[in-house]
Amino acid sequence: MSSEPEHEVDEDFVGRSYTRGMRAPTVHGSVPGGPGRPPLRIPGGPYSTTQLLTLGILLAALIATRDTWGGHGLVDALVVLGVPFGAALALRHVHIxxxxxxxxxxxxxxxxxxxxxxxxxxxxWRPPRPRRLRARTQLAPAPGTPPSPSIPRTPLPAPIPAASQPVASGVQALLARRSLEKP
Incomplete structure (x- = not known):
């Protein structure tokens, strides 16, 4: 027996997952009030970063274009405040x-x-450039047509006599051709 003490195995394994907490959006629910003051709660909050950006952009756009659509007194103030806050609250439920x-x-x-x-x-990643291949094909003229003077005429190979047995596969055809070519 060994003189080393045996270690006890803990039977209770605990697993924790923080994935859900990491996926939670960063929210903003209050504005710091300053030294000695409590933070001010944002009405309708807390807001995500997307909601705050939408609220700020719409508020700035409505104030900048007030000369175009404004001129109705108290209704203008309701539009300037209501449209950005309404869009921010609607974005709370929009998910793509x-x-x-x-x-x-x-x-x-x-x-x-x-x-x-x-x-x-x-x-x-860049796909590899296509390589140009050069291939040459020579076609025999149709029977009965005179040869062209610009194209040099090469003799066609002699036809191979057909095997006496029917060929079942390509390999058998190659073997039959090879056996016929040998002297």
Whole structure:
């Protein structure tokens, strides 16, 4: 027997998965209030990054184009505040293939700006260039036509006599031809 102490095996194995927590979008629910003040909660929040970007872009676009569509007093204020917040709240329920719309648009942009044939080992993959092959084909003139003076005439090989037995495969045909060619 050995003098080493035996180690006890723990029968309770615990497995943890943090994948779901890593997929959760980063949300913003409050704005820091400053020193000594509590944070201010954003109405209707928390908002994802996509919702905040949409809210900011629509708010800036509506304020910049107010001269075009505005001029109705209190209705303008309702439009400037209501449309961006309504779009941000609607984006909470919009998912493209189960993904955030901003990440889906980012993936589409990467696809459109990436290499045409994809990547291999983090480098743009380029298909190999086609190689040009040179082949020469010589056709025999039809029987009864005079030979052309520009094309040198080469004699055709003598026809091989047919085997007396029917040939079942290509290999048998090659063997029969080889046996007929030998003297």
């Amino acid at each position: 293939d189960g993904r955030n719309p901003l990440s889906a648009l980012f993936s589409i942009a990467l696809l459109l700006t990436g290499p045409a044939h994809g990547r291999l080992h983090d480098k743009a």
